[in-house]
Amino acid sequence: MNNVSSHVSFFRTLTFKLSAVLVIFFSINGIALVLWDQRDLLRDIKLDTQIAFADEGITLANELTPLIQDPEATQSFLDSVAYYYQGMELFILDVSGNVLHHASDIPSQVKRPQIDMEPILHFIRGSEMDYPIDVEIPTSDDLEFVFSAAEIPEATEPRYAMITFLGGGDDPVLSFWDKYGALLIRTILFSLAIAAITGAIIWAGFTRRVNRAASKVRRFKTGNNHVKIDDDSRDELGAVAAAFNDMVDRVDRMLKELELKERSRSELVATVSHELQTPLTVIQGNIETMLLHQQEIDGPTMDHKLRTIHDQINHLSNLIGDLFTISILDTGQMHIKPEPFLLSELTEDTLAEFDHVITDKKLTIKRNFLRPPEPVLADPIRIRQVLRNLLSNAIKFTPPEGTITLSTQRSGDNLDFTISDTGSGIPQDELKHIFDSFYRSRDTHKQKVKGTGLGLTICQKILGLHQSILTVDSKTGEGATFSFKLPFFAGPE
Template identity: 30%
Template structure:
């Protein structure tokens, strides 16, 4: 009649999660790219600074080269270029330092003659701004001037006015790094020092990378442990809460520790809820089974008596017909009571049930409830007594539901108390509330039945009374009402001596005399 509670267990694929998809893999990839970028940047920066440093040192060391040559040999005289002196200088410099290039400029920067092979020079003039900065004694080296052999390149140079001491008629412009210098620079960049620097940089980056990976592995250890715990908890069907706090060092107070503590609490709560759901499902199926049995028994009896009346009404005496009708009516009432209790229990278990808290006199409520049982108690010769402590405070709760609790407890006591027995209702002050007890001198409850006395299974432990009337769901309903009021009910029972049901209710500071 009811579906069985199922907890779905997700299946893991046979293929494990790829390493690069884990946090450690992503951090490692980011670290690798970071150090690779740093290594490349370091190498490029080393090459650049080496080149700039060479240019600076070359220009500083040869700063006065052009001035010395111009001072020793007149190159322009009377506005005319001395070709012989120029060729002699070109020949001498090329023999001494083949890496330099010599240019003679007019005072506007136009190239008059040069030492480069024919067809190599691409410019007709050079900019005078760097030359003037050089001649003014600028201290920021290197100073780069136009390279006549290239339309776009600039190189370090040495320059001197011609003549050095008189009116400027031109300039001796010496490029300190010609094409041969470019070749030497490339060779220098591939030299042992540069290679050594590159290898040292690469080794340093690799060492830092490995150290970073080890540190990341250690740092993400707790994260991996937490992730594994989550997966294990999921694979267990959310029923076995993992104990991961010792491995997470939750006492550190960092985010992983806080996350682990929160997950542990959440897992414990989910596991407990799963156990409660399974227990509730088990009780629900048992309830359906026993309700079906308890409904079928009076229905079968009712059907039997009515069929007998229908088939043998001419053969039965008026007294027998009256008895059959009385028993049939009794079973109808039992069915009505059981169905009403089932609906009431279902309503109380609903999350939408509302409790109306109000102040009321517990003594007045007890007297009102006892009036409902006076006649039945007198017929059964059971004595009803009330003991209410003087000056007890008002009780706080839903008066209609508390009326139902007392009614169920007294009705249950009356069903199980024999003739000349006694039922006592007591109430006394208990600190911030009231203690209530309902005692009887009935047959008592065996110890093996006490632990499951309040299970929602009608008639399971209630001994049938007169004409088969059982205990029903009265005790279960009473306990549920008290739970909604934030309290619980306890029972103490001795077989053949009687039982006592006790519970507490919150009270107010306004005392009321006992009735």
């Protein structure tokens, strides 16, 4: 379900995620810094301790000088020193690093009877510059550094006194926490503070904007089509807001269009019913009179009634034909099959259908065709429909002895077709309506000119399918001019 929940749990918010990342980042940073620094600290402690305790080894060695030949005396001296100085462990080593004596007041035993003498000799002979030096401690598995050593003077063989100091000097672990524990805690607190401040800033800016946008989207979802996210910033969120607003606009427009279509559809149904009703009523009236008064009706009256019925049936048939054309045009079922043909020829052909009326009304037809004719590319069946409508209008609305001028003219890649008449013309304020379905001008009604008001609608739609438009130019009393363009046939490629 793509349900936009109204409440996002705190741990899922962007603010929280970003803050968490910051805390982790700063903590790692702090720990890394501390560890980096700790190396140096341990070095310093080693150095200080070795310098501080260097002399202790020498003192012990000197004290041992008279005793060293007597192992028992040596051992008891060492034991007493160990007893006296709690935390000291004392060793006597030979030149190979063998542990000859060991004294300790705390429980401790020698784990390595032999150790590497190299660093110890280095310590004894070297200067403070070489410190700190790590040595193996016989009682420990680790390298330790809190120690001191010296050669016992005047021994028959080289002997070395070594002291290790348990907890001697600074306790390095303790100093580490003393110094860095606080720093670490400060680092973590600092990172929390930074994260909180950043989080607050992000929340104030970003999350609040996101929440505001989300609430608008929710309102849109619940059917409010006019919500807009008022965020015109230039970042990603601004872009999202702009896209959303655009979508809202489009949906709004679509709905309005649909509404309009729906309304015009019902209007069309009402108009069509009315348009069909009128001739049917006339037919029905006449037939009823004829049935009721069969005996009384004389020849001419009967004739008149039959003619009326005939006319109305004709009108109905035209109306139904035009409605059918409009419906296939509107539902996109009319397909254009373009082919090359001569527009002037098609015009002549169509004109021939009106020979009778033209002669009756003594109309003059002037032709002003492009010579030599050049073929256009269009659907001749549909264009004939357009020509028929335009010709029928021109003939209908031109009084007897008027003139209708037909012309074709080159206009770039197109052939321009124009039909003008010397008829009643169309009032300026009605020009924009004449292409509407069922629209017939006030004068047309007055003059009782027959028609459905669908002709120009059909023409406009057919030309639309040819990417062309029908234009009109007219003034009341000065006739009307209709024109459209069709592309020349470019010849087989």
